[in-house]
Amino acid sequence: MKSTRRGFLAALLTAGGARTLLAQEPSGGDSLSADPLRQPWNVGIQRDTVGVLDNDPVVIAIERRLRCTCGCTLDMYTCRTTDFTCTYSPELHREVVAMIEAGKTPEEIIAFYVERDGEAVLMAPPAEGFNIAGYLVPGLVIATVGLGLGAYLSRRRDVESGSDVAAGRDAAAAEAAAPDAEAAERLRRALDEVES
Amino acid sequence: MTLLGHFALWAAFLIGVWSAGLAFFARWQDRPELSLAIRRGSYAVCAALLVASAALWKGLFSHDFNIEYVAAYTSRNLPEYYLVTAFWAGQKGSLLFWAVVLGIFGALAQALTSNRFKDLLPYVAGVTNITAAFFIAVMLFGEGAxxxxxxxxxxxxxxGLNPQLQNPGMIAHPPTLYLGYISLAVPFAFAIAALMARRLDAGWIIAMRKWALASWIFLSIGITIGMWWAYLELGWGGVWAWDPVENASLLPWLTLTAFLHSVMIQEKRGMLKRWNMGLIIGTFLLTIFGTFITRSGVIASVHSFTQSSVGYFFLGFLLVTAILSFTLLYTRWPDLEPEAELESLASREAAFLFNNLALVGIAFSVMWGTLFPIISEAVRGTKITVGPPFFNKVNIPLGLFLLLLTGIGPLIAWRKASAANLQRQFIVPTVTGLVTTVALLLAGLRDGWALAALGISGFVVGTIGQEFWRGVRARHVMHDESIPVALVRLMGRNRRRYGGYIVHVGIVLYFVAFTGLAFRTKAEVDLVPGQSTTIASPFGWTYELTHLGISQYSALNRQVSAATLEVKRDGVRIGTIKSEKRQHVDSFGNRLFEPSTEVGLRSDLREDLYVVYGGSPDGTERSHFVLQVNPLVAWFWIGGAVLVLGGMLTMWPGGPQVKTKRRAPVQAGYEATLTGMPS
Structure with missing residues (x-):
């Protein structure tokens, strides 16, 4: 039985309709045998049929590193699988697939786009030259401030421990007099609990 | 109505400038009797802006297409609730929305603040009114604003309204985010007021703390709903793309989070006064920076408004506000001496300092990455793109460090922790983290970042669980309460502390959800009706999807083409999934915008099956689909809800007087029961 849209809707209304539909033969792998739509202009632009390389991890990995040139700010892969009105990303994808089929390596393909469209085509700048600053500055700033903070706190601790020797002795004596370190700790926690 | 709107804007502008000027004049001439007039200026600004807003809404609801804004963002057949949201859908309306919300908050700050702080209120009015006047000035004098x-x-x-804005998420996302942004003007105003009045004790913090918390909650809601909207509406199956406008919303959230932590040290120990002042000023400036990014078009973004000169008003305002605020802070520097010093590296204060370092560091790195294309172009003359790979590389380690601190902070005592204390406190969380990591390794997880994220999450959950358990057990022992009663009373009496822990649970859930997204699977496929395809889940099962066909019908303002697929999991039918293409039309049937996509979604706690109907390109039912299995996405929304609930608990006013049942009469003060103490 050839599947039609009307037939499909009717089948949905009947019990087990979905099962009936599933029992049908697919209405052909080629587009010509599928039913025409009433309003075809509402469902997108002309696209290529999905091929094996469209889901290829190598192709996807390359396209994720490259920016779509339509101005969307997305990478090529995300754009072509998200923005179905974009005419740039399918074309760029065709180029990538053609280069893969021609035996080019991912790095050669990336280099081709950088050469043609400039460094801005990369989703992240290469870690070389001035760009290294882009990668390192946040970490360096945080590490510097963190180390400075740690050093300052340690210095304070040293000063205090030096000047408070007597106090430390008193504390040690008090600790020795305390019934039990663990019990004292529990006391401290209980007091913290009430005070918080 | 437009005349009334114009008039109201001018009235609000003039009153705002007048009352702000009067506030500073009163300070300069020491004329406290002017306070009431200044404060009433806030109410007048608010009233005038409400009138202006009512005028715009009247235009929107009456379809007055002679108003350029109404014609640009609505159509006759737009559903009425989107006529409400059209108010903030475009640049001009959102400026008015910003101004009116600021007017309302300014008036509320005057009305709700305790009389204890009434000497601050004229300055608060001055700051909120001059800020509102600035926004009104942008509308009145900005080109096309x-x-x-x-x-x-x-x-x-x-x-008509952009189809991507015709989504429930967009009803709530912009206003909540704006509420977060705008309400930050109030804590900023209190900080400036405290500096001007030289009232630099903890009073200004008490006066503005709930405003800061409210801002944080609004920002959290706004960001989470924005992620939800992006996930459902943009069709890419992700929640965060490190877009400059997304980053702009994250920046004040990060610094405000840092402030909410560090302010506790000022309240408890009288420390970090200068830092807290700087932090709240910086946080407000970041909201203006975000507005500049969104409205100037200086950095490419999918979210920004049309590029216009309006952005440069914000740049000017940003610079002037920064110079004035930090100059004022500098002049008050000696008055902000700390009352105590840090005593130990192993103390809660030090942990909070490192927490602040991580939060502000992440904010810096996000800002750095956002601005790096401009810096690079200025230095090298070469345009570059800074996209998700850059931000992920830089921020994932920082994020994990922050998550670790989330677990460490609560374990360390105030002032100085002893070695025994540390050992005792860390053992349970460390074991929890290690057990989580080992269990995941045994389950086959080999991704290093995922293991680290989930292991640290286990550690944090161990910390929070331990804190709750110890608190509950203490109440159970001391007051002879049942465990559930002890839990409720514990949280009721220590809302800030335990609300904070609940917020931490929400953060953990976010990290878990982000980790899950790293394992999503995605495939493109063409199907004719009756044809099936499969996609594997990271959890090990396989989905089989069968194309059932396309149905086409008309709705209120759109023509819909809906693709339905039957879904089986490991051969068992679990239902259908429907994704749509929508062609929006005006009331005459003319097509508006390009066809948009509504994703199809089957969601549970483990994963989402996410289907995008890409179209039927040759005019038949042969259809193009993008299929995704996105693990753990539901935990974003659960985490967001937990985060917000925790925040609300933290700021909930008052609290019942908890009656406690004591075991035996005790002396005045508090009772502490020690178990196992040698007698």
Whole structure:
């Protein structure tokens, strides 16, 4: 039985309709045998049929590193699988697939786009030259401030421990007099609990 | 109505400038009797802006297409609730929305603040009113920024609302985010007021703490709903793309989070006064920076408004506010001496300092990455793109460090922790983290970042669980309460502390959800009706999807083409999934915008099956689909809800007097029961 849209809707209304539909033969792998739509202009632009390389991890990995040139700010892969009105990303994808089929390596393909469209085509700048600053500055700033903070706190601790020797002795004596370190700790926690 | 709107804007502007000027004049001339007039200025600004807003809404609801804004963002057949949201859908309306919300918050700050702080209120009014006046000035004097601008003709219908904005998420996302942004003006105003009045004790913090918390909650809600909207509406199956506008919303959230932590040290120990002042000023400046990014077009973004000169008003305001605020802070520097010093590296204060370092460091790195294309172009003359790979590389380690601190902070005592204390406190969380990591390794997880994220999450959950358990057990022992009663009373009496822990649970859930997204699977496929395809889940099962066909029908303002697929999991039918293409039309049936996509979704706690109907390109039912299995996405929304609930608990006013049942009479003060103490 050839599947039609009307037939499909009717089948949905009947019990087990979905099962009936599933029992049908697919209405052909080629587009010509599928039913025409009433309003075809509402469902997108002309696209290529999905091929094996469209889901290829190598192709996807390359396209994720490259920016779509339509101005969307997305990478090529995300754009072509998200923005179905974009005419740039399918074309760029065709180029990538053609280069893969021609035996080019991912790095050669990336280099081709950088050469043609400039460094801005990369989703992240290469870690070389001035760009290294882009990668390192946040970490360096945080590490510097963190180390400075740690050093300052340690210095304070040293000063205090030096000047408070007597106090430390008193504390040690008090600790020795305390019934039990663990019990004292529990006391401290209980007091913290009430005070918080 | 446009005349009334214009008039109201001018009235609000003039009153705002007048009352702000009066506030500073009163300070300069020491004329406290002017306070009431200044404070009443806030109410007048608010009233005038409400009138202006009512005028714009009247135009929107009456389809007055002679108003350029109404014609640009609505159509006759737009559902009424989107006529409400059209108010903030475009640049002009959102400026008015910003101004009116600021007017309302300014008035509320005057009305709700305790009389204890009434000497601060004239300055608060001055700051909120001058900020509102700035926004009004942008509308009145900015090029093409006046929402009441009229056209030279009246179109029969409007151009309609962008389909991506016709989503429930967009009803809530912009206003909540704006509420977060705008309400930050109030804590900032209190900080400036405290500096001007030289009242630099903890009073200003008490006066503004709930405003800061409210801002944080609004920002959290806004960001989470924005992620939800992006996930459902943009069709890419992700929640965060490190877009400059997304980053702009994250920046004040990060610094405000840092402030909410560090302010506790000021309250408890009288420390970090200068830092806290700087932090709240910086946080407000970041909201203006975000507005500049969104409205100037200086950095490419999918979210930004049309590029316009309006952005440069914000740049000017940002610079002037920064210079004035930090100059004022500098002049008060000696008055902000700390009352105590840090005593130990192993203390809660030090942990909070490192927490602040991580939060502000992440904010810096996000800002750095956002601005790096401009810096690079200025230095090298070469345009570059800084996209998700850059931000992930830089921020994932920082994020994990922050998550680790989330677990460490609560374990360390105030002032100085002893070695025994540390050992005792860390053992359970460390074991929890290690057990989580080992269990995941045994389950086959080999991704290093994922293991680290989930292991640290286990550690944090161990910390929070331990804190709750110890608190509950203490109440159970001391007051002879049942465990559930002890839990409720514990949280009721220590809302800030335990609300904070609940917020931490929400953060953990976010990290878990982000980790899950790293394992998503995605495939493109073409199907004719009756044809099936499969996609594997990271959890090990396989989905089989069968294309059932396309149905086409008309709705209120759109023509819909819906693709339905039957879904089986490991051969068992679990239902159907429907994704749509929508062609929006005006009331005459003219097509508006490009066809948009509504994703199909089957969601549970483990994963989402996410289907995008890409179209039927050759005019038949042969259809193009993008299929995704996105693990753990539901935990974003659960985490967001937990985060917000925790925040609300933290700021909930008052609290019942908890009656406690004591075991035996005790002396005045508090009772502490020690178990196992040698007698």
């Amino acid at each position: 006046n929402p009441f601008e009229r056209l030279s003709f009246t179109p029969a219908d409007g151009r």
